[in-house]
Amino acid sequence: MNKHGGYHGLGQVIDYSVNINPIGLSDRIKDVLIASINDATRYPDIAGERARQTVAKSHNIDPHHVIMGNGASELIYLFARAIKPKKVLIIQPTFNEYERAFSLVGSEIVNHTLEARDNFKLHLEAFGATLAEHQPDVIVLCNPCNPSGQYIPYDQLEDFLGLISNYESYLFIDESFIEFTGHTSIIHHTHIDRVFSLRSMTKYYAVPGLRIGYGVGSEHIVQRLEVYKEPWTMNNLALSAVPAMIHNCIFHEQVEVWLREERQPMYKALEQIEHLHVHRSYTNFFLCKLHHVSGHELNKRLEPLGAHVRVCDDFTGLDESYIRIALRGHEENVKLIDLLVRTLAVK
Amino acid sequence: MNKHGGYHGLGQVIDYSVNINPIGLSDRIKDVLIASINDATRYPDIAGERARQTVAKSHNIDPHHVIMGNGASELIYLFARAIKPKKVLIIQPTFNEYERAFSLVGSEIVNHTLEARDNFKLHLEAFGATLAEHQPDVIVLCNPCNPSGQYIPYDQLEDFLGLISNYESYLFIDESFIEFTGHTSIIHHTHIDRVFSLRSMTKYYAVPGLRIGYGVGSEHIVQRLEVYKEPWTMNNLALSAVPAMIHNCIFHEQVEVWLREERQPMYKALEQIEHLHVHRSYTNFFLCKLHHVSGHELNKRLEPLGAHVRVCDDFTGLDESYIRIALRGHEENVKLIDLLVRTLAVK
Numbered sequence: 001m002n003k004h005g006g007y008h009g010l011g012q013v014i015d016y017s018v019n020i021n022p023i024g025l026s027d028r029i030k031d032v033l034i035a036s037i038n039d040a041t042r043y044p045d046i047a048g049e050r051a052r053q054t055v056a057k058s059h060n061i062d063p064h065h066v067i068m069g070n071g072a073s074e075l076i077y078l079f080a081r082a083i084k085p086k087k088v089l090i091i092q093p094t095f096n097e098y099e100r101a102f103s104l105v106g107s108e109i110v111n112h113t114l115e116a117r118d119n120f121k122l123h124l125e126a127f128g129a130t131l132a133e134h135q136p137d138v139i140v141l142c143n144p145c146n147p148s149g150q151y152i153p154y155d156q157l158e159d160f161l162g163l164i165s166n167y168e169s170y171l172f173i174d175e176s177f178i179e180f181t182g183h184t185s186i187i188h189h190t191h192i193d194r195v196f197s198l199r200s201m202t203k204y205y206a207v208p209g210l211r212i213g214y215g216v217g218s219e220h221i222v223q224r225l226e227v228y229k230e231p232w233t234m235n236n237l238a239l240s241a242v243p244a245m246i247h248n249c250i251f252h253e254q255v256e257v258w259l260r261e262e263r264q265p266m267y268k269a270l271e272q273i274e275h276l277h278v279h280r281s282y283t284n285f286f287l288c289k290l291h292h293v294s295g296h297e298l299n300k301r302l303e304p305l306g307a308h309v310r311v312c313d314d315f316t317g318l319d320e321s322y323i324r325i326a327l328r329g330h331e332e333n334v335k336l337i338d339l340l341v342r343t344l345a346v347k
Numbered sequence: 348m349n350k351h352g353g354y355h356g357l358g359q360v361i362d363y364s365v366n367i368n369p370i371g372l373s374d375r376i377k378d379v380l381i382a383s384i385n386d387a388t389r390y391p392d393i394a395g396e397r398a399r400q401t402v403a404k405s406h407n408i409d410p411h412h413v414i415m416g417n418g419a420s421e422l423i424y425l426f427a428r429a430i431k432p433k434k435v436l437i438i439q440p441t442f443n444e445y446e447r448a449f450s451l452v453g454s455e456i457v458n459h460t461l462e463a464r465d466n467f468k469l470h471l472e473a474f475g476a477t478l479a480e481h482q483p484d485v486i487v488l489c490n491p492c493n494p495s496g497q498y499i500p501y502d503q504l505e506d507f508l509g510l511i512s513n514y515e516s517y518l519f520i521d522e523s524f525i526e527f528t529g530h531t532s533i534i535h536h537t538h539i540d541r542v543f544s545l546r547s548m549t550k551y552y553a554v555p556g557l558r559i560g561y562g563v564g565s566e567h568i569v570q571r572l573e574v575y576k577e578p579w580t581m582n583n584l585a586l587s588a589v590p591a592m593i594h595n596c597i598f599h600e601q602v603e604v605w606l607r608e609e610r611q612p613m614y615k616a617l618e619q620i621e622h623l624h625v626h627r628s629y630t631n632f633f634l635c636k637l638h639h640v641s642g643h644e645l646n647k648r649l650e651p652l653g654a655h656v657r658v659c660d661d662f663t664g665l666d667e668s669y670i671r672i673a674l675r676g677h678e679e680n681v682k683l684i685d686l687l688v689r690t691l692a693v694k
Contacts, residue, residue: 001393001578018390030384033584037377043365043555046348070417070580077577081428081451097578104428104575208390209583228451230424231348231444233417235582236556237380 002096005324007308016336017310019146019177019285019326021206023254029207029244036240044236047229051242055214058246061187064219067226070233072176072200072213075225077101079172079196079215082228085137089130091122093317094142095174102138110134113317116289119279120148128163135167142174144181147312147324149281151181154189161192169194170221176200176213180259180283185216193218203284204255205245210238259284262327269337270325275344284327287312293344294320301343307336349443352671354655363683364657366493366524366632366673368553370601376554376591383587391583394576398589402561405593408534411566414573417580419523419547419560422572424448426519426543426562429575432484436477438469440664441489442521449485457481460664463636466626467495475510482514489521491528494659494671496628498528501536508539516541517568523547523560527606527630534563543568550631551602552592557585605676606631613674616684622691631674634659640691641667648690654683 005017045051048068056063069075080101088102092113099109112130114120131139144151152160164171175185175197187197196217202208212234215225245251263281270278270286277289290298295311302308312322327333352364392398395415403410416422427448435449439460446456459477461467478486491498499507511518522532522544534544543564549555559581562572592598610628617625617633624636637645642658649655659669674680 001573001576004390004393004578006390020388024388025385029387033384033387034381037380038372040376040380040554040556041367041372043351043353044558046351073578074580101577207387208579209387211391211579211582226348229348230448231351231420232555232558233421233580235558235585237584238582 002100003314005310009303009308011303011306013303013306013308014328014332014335015308016326016328016332017308017324018208019203019324020208021204021255021284022326022328022332023251023258024206026248026251028248029241032241032244033237036237039236039240042236044232044234044239046231047226048234048239051212051234051239052214054243054246059185059187059216061216065187065216065222067215067217067222067229068234069213069215070235071202071211072174072198073097074233075198075213075215077104078225078228080105080107082225083138083170085170087134087136088138088140089134089136089169090140090316091142093120093147093312093315094140095146096314098140098172098174099316107138110136111316114148116279116318120145120150122152122160124159124163127160131164131167131169136169138170138172139164140172140174142176143186144177144283146177147285147310147315147318147322148287149279149283149285151183151282153183154186157186165192171195172198174198176203177283179204179255182259187216193220196221201242201245205251207238207241207245210241211235212238212242258329262330262333266327266333266337269333270340273337273340273344276340286325286327288323288325290321290323290344295323296320298323298343301346302339305339305343307339349447350661352657356650356655358650358653360650360653360655361675361679361682362655363673363675363679364655364671365555366550366671367555368551368602368631369673369675369679370598370605371553373595373598375595376588379588379591380584383584386583386587389583391579391581391586393578394573395581395586398559398581398586399561401590401593406532406534406563408563412534412563412569414562414564414569414576415581416560416562417582418549418558419521419545420444421580422545422560422562424451425572425575427452427454429572430485430517432517434481434483435485435487436481436483436516437487437663438489440467440494440659440662441487442493443661445487445519445521446663454485457483458663461495463626463665467492467497469499469507471506471510474507478511478514478516483516485517485519486511487519487521489523491524491630493524494632494634494657494662494665494669496626496630496632496634498530498629500530501533504533512539518542519545521545523550524630526551526602529606532563540565540567548589548592552598554585554588554592557588558582559585559589609674609677609680613680613684616680617672617687620684620687620691623687633672633674635670635672637668637670637691642670643667645670645690648693649686652686652690654686
């Protein structure tokens, strides 16, 4: 299996490597989960039908355009199996499960790697040349992008969609972090038959342990995925919690306040740190380039002081001089800044 | 997706179609689940490592022989994808997900169908002829068998294993109901490199909503499955409950008492019912043949009276005159017998 974030060592270490909403599980969701304990003795809906209805209603779309997943990860693998593309073009650097999923079904993988020095901007001309050269069956774009934190809003994405409409390519667009941008999904702007949007509930709702995600696409794509979908993939307690999570207005407000109060100051503070370059972020994590030490060396210094960051050496186009830092609560953000200042002062 | 048991209608209907242990969730497991609520905010082990250790220890086997699954169903599909057999021989009638899983990876499916009039007994000579004719890459045997309730104990299975050892076939043996037989798994008797035993926690521990299963096989098979295994497929609350479930001695005793007190009397009572033939069962459900009405007609009569049984028309080798009845608690068993007597008296 691929490498991923997450601190697996001992001691009281704050894990800045996992980019999960730090507001966590509200008491209301906990209550719903506890009240649903007896659902453990009942089979879940075979394909999560009730949750699908809830999700569709929340986006004001037809349920036939929605498919539920055991986390977004089920749907990455399911999409790969159902579409079985000969050639996949992945816009890099990005989450490493796309490559694994498509490789397992025998797809040839080609990368279009964006440049750090250009702040990971997607240039249409260069991308058009890659498209023309490879004519991929599937294009994979993570937007906002994990790990770069960059985001292409819909008005800028239109030209990109126009460009790819000249090809027979599917667009697999991972919008797992979109709630943190304050923007809405591509699904509200376009109904291109070959676009599939992947959504995770893990990151925004802070429930990586529950495993809930969903995908939105044309009926044609959803039906094709359903042919390959395995039965009962979602836990029944997790399914029970979906409506309460989606309709939790207080939680949505808390997240908004947290982002407003923490993101920009954290960026400004990271900008001030010597020997580190931070990329501007539109989501809940920051990609940083270290100038004098590797991310591994930094973690060796941080961990005894109680912090751990994500070293990005397994992302295509990055190396061990890149780290990804999750935005956390105020005190933890302040603590990390302090630790970075202290640990990076030493060469 | 395939058809499965489960009553989806309205009203207070006892569902005899789902063959789940009626003893249900103990307070202890509920407490563990409630105490694990905060695990929802943490990623599960990527492949359920701690649960794997627990399962391996409980069977006194090396953890490298064990792979955890999001229910047994994940492992049926994973095995199919990892082994990608050209030809699969399924011993029928049986659970319909095997056929779907192998068909999705392009396997040719051939059936060896056992006869109801012979109480679904596996005759080695006839089976040997099927083997010689088809030379399958994978043989699928459900033991004890869903839906027939028949079980081949290990001493009788030895000749079968000897026979298939002449071929290069994998044996995929689904032992999801084995705890109800009082016998131990094939894994304790044999270490044939090409045997993979599938185990479900759903049926015996009555947790279909949690989605936990596992498989036991040679390191060679487990490693091959791990190449294809998707990340984070198991819910973190479910994983937290595994040790408490396995080590719950009181529960194991309750199940034993229940089976001792209910199974044989239920069989005897079913035997007395006119217009119905019951097959002897080694597990927690009974396959019955109706003589004058279809299972659908029977359900039409039963449901207004508060009961629903599994019509077996989607099982290869059976038809709508077959029903499967789950053994439940004493009062519910008595109630069903009474209802069957009343509803089957009318032609």
